Amino acid sequence: MWIVAGLLAAAGICAATEIPSMVGHKKDLWVFSVLLVLAIALCIAVTQKVPVPNPLDGIAAIFRPIGKLMIRMFE
Amino acid sequence: MTLDNGKINARQLNVLVFLYTIGTTVLVIPAGLASAAKQDAWLGGLAGIVIGVIVLGLYIALWRRYPGQTFVGICEAVLGRWLGTLLSIVFVLYSLIGAATVLFYVGNFYNINFLPRTPFLCITALFATIVVMGVRLGLETIARTTELMLPWFLILFVILVATLAPSIEADRIRPVFETGWRHILWAGFTFSETAFMPIVFLFAVFPKVDDGARAWKGMYITALAGGLCVVLVSLLCILILGPDITSRNMFPSYALVKKISIGNFFQRIEAALAGMWFITTYIKTTFYFYGWVTSLSEILKLKNYRSITLPCGFILVALSVVVYPDVVYMQEWDTVVYPPYIWAFCVAVPVLLWLAGLLRKRS
Numbered sequence: 001m002w003i004v005a006g007l008l009a010a011a012g013i014c015a016a017t018e019i020p021s022m023v024g025h026k027k028d029l030w031v032f033s034v035l036l037v038l039a040i041a042l043c044i045a046v047t048q049k050v051p052v053p054n055p056l057d058g059i060a061a062i063f064r065p066i067g068k069l070m071i072r073m074f075e
Numbered sequence: 076m077t078l079d080n081g082k083i084n085a086r087q088l089n090v091l092v093f094l095y096t097i098g099t100t101v102l103v104i105p106a107g108l109a110s111a112a113k114q115d116a117w118l119g120g121l122a123g124i125v126i127g128v129i130v131l132g133l134y135i136a137l138w139r140r141y142p143g144q145t146f147v148g149i150c151e152a153v154l155g156r157w158l159g160t161l162l163s164i165v166f167v168l169y170s171l172i173g174a175a176t177v178l179f180y181v182g183n184f185y186n187i188n189f190l191p192r193t194p195f196l197c198i199t200a201l202f203a204t205i206v207v208m209g210v211r212l213g214l215e216t217i218a219r220t221t222e223l224m225l226p227w228f229l230i231l232f233v234i235l236v237a238t239l240a241p242s243i244e245a246d247r248i249r250p251v252f253e254t255g256w257r258h259i260l261w262a263g264f265t266f267s268e269t270a271f272m273p274i275v276f277l278f279a280v281f282p283k284v285d286d287g288a289r290a291w292k293g294m295y296i297t298a299l300a301g302g303l304c305v306v307l308v309s310l311l312c313i314l315i316l317g318p319d320i321t322s323r324n325m326f327p328s329y330a331l332v333k334k335i336s337i338g339n340f341f342q343r344i345e346a347a348l349a350g351m352w353f354i355t356t357y358i359k360t361t362f363y364f365y366g367w368v369t370s371l372s373e374i375l376k377l378k379n380y381r382s383i384t385l386p387c388g389f390i391l392v393a394l395s396v397v398v399y400p401d402v403v404y405m406q407e408w409d410t411v412v413y414p415p416y417i418w419a420f421c422v423a424v425p426v427l428l429w430l431a432g433l434l435r436k437r438s
Contacts, residue, residue: 010389011389014385014386018385021382022378022382025377025378027375027376027377028377028379028383031375031382031383032382032383032386035383035386035390036386036389038390039386039387039388039389042390043392043393045393046196046393046397047196052397054397054398054400055168055172055397055398056398056399056404056412059172059416060408060412062416063415063416063419064411064412066415067410067411067412067414067415067416068411070414070415071261074257074258074260074261074264
C-alpha cells in the first residue's frame with residue numbers, strides 16, 4: 001500500500017516538474033501523460049506482483065527456432 | 076528539428092565507443108567465450124574482433140551515406156514515411172529491451188555480490204536515476220562525463236592486469252586450437268554480438284558529432300582497443316581460473332579479481348575494481364536509454380525529448396524486473412534467442428538500408 005502511494009506521489013512530482021515546460025505544446029503534453037500513466041501502471045503492477053507479459057517471450061517465439069538452428073550448425 | 080542542440084567532437088565519440096564496447100561485455104562475455112571454445116576462448120575473442128570490425132565498417136558506411144541523420148531519419152529517407160516509421164518503432168523497441176536487460180545485469184550483479192539484502196528494484200531504481208539524470212542533462216554532459224571517467228577506467232584496468240600477472244599459469248591455455256574453428260567462430264559471434272553490434276544504437280548520437288571524418292578512423296581504433304581489453308580479461312580468466320571455472324561462473328571476471336592477492340596483504344580489492352564495470356555499464360545503459368528516448372521523440376515529432384525521460388525511466392525500471400524472471404531464463408535467452416535477434420536488426424537491417432540507399436542513388 002505504501003509503495004503504491006509512493007509511486008503515485010512520484011508521478012505527481014514528475015507531472016509537477018515537467019508540465020510547466022510543456023505548456024503550449026499539446027502533443028508533448030499528451031505523449032507525456034500517456035507515458036506517465038503507462039509507466040506508473042506498470043510500476044504498480046510489478047511491485048504488487050501482478051503478472052506482466054514479458055516482451056522477451058514474444059521475441060523468443062520468433063527467434064528461438066532460428067537460434068536453435070544456428071547453435072546446431074556450430075556444435 | 077532540434078531535439079538536442081549539443082555537439083560532441085570526434086575524440087569524445089571515440090572515448091564513448093571505447094567504454095561502450097567494454098560495458099557489460101567484460102563482465103559476462105568471458106563465460107560465454109569459455110563455454111563455447113574452452114581454453115581457446117581468447118582465439119574466439121580475436122575472431123569476434125574481426126567480425127566486429129566488419130560490422131563497424133558497415134555502420135560507418137551507412138553513416139557516411141547519411142551524415143546528419145539519426146537512425147529514424149535514415150529509415151525515413153530510405154523507406155519512405157510509413158515503412159520508415161515502422162522500422163523506427165522496431166529500433167525504439169530494441170533499445171528499450173537493450174536498456175532493460177542491461178539494467179537487469181547491473182541489478183543482478185550488485186544484488187549477488189554487494190547488496191544481497193537490498194531489494195532488486197531499489198538497486199535498479201537507483202541506477203536508473205543517474206541514467207535518467209545524465210540523459211536529461213544532454214549529450215554534451217554525458218560525453219564529457221565519459222571523458223572524465225576514462226582515466227579512472229584505465230587506472231583500474233592497469234591495476235587489474237598488473238596485479239593478476241604474477242598468478243598466470245601458462246599451461247592452462249594448452250592445447251591451443253583444440254576445439255576447432257566451428258567453436259571458435261561461434262565464440263567470436265557471441266563476442267561481437269555483445270560488444271560491437273549494439274553500436275547500432277549510437278546512431279542516435281552520430282549526427283551530433285561535428286567532425287565525422289576524424290571520428291570514423293578513430294572509431295575503428297577505439298572499438299578495436301575496447302575489444303582487445305575484453306579479450307585480455309578473458310585470456311586472464313583462462314590463464315588463472317581455467318576454462319571450466321570461467322564457463323561456470325556468471326561473472327567470471329569478478330571471480331578473477333577476487334584472486335588478487337599480493338603477499339597475502341594486498342587483497343579483496345574486488346569492490347574497488349567493480350568501479351570499472353560500474354563506469355562502463357553506466358555508459359552502456361545511458362546510450363541505450365538515450366537512443367530509445369530520442370528516437371521515440373523524433374518519431375512522434377516532439378519539441379523536446381527531455382520531457383519524456385522521467386516516465387521512460389519508470390518504464391525502464393519496471394521492465395528491468397519483468398524481462399528476466401530468473402537467471403536460468405536469462406542464460407537460455409541469451410544463448411539461444413539473442414544471437415538471431417541481434418543479427419536480424421544490427422546486421423541484416425543496416426545492410427538492407429545501405430543497399431537500398433545505393434540503389435536509390437543510382438536510379
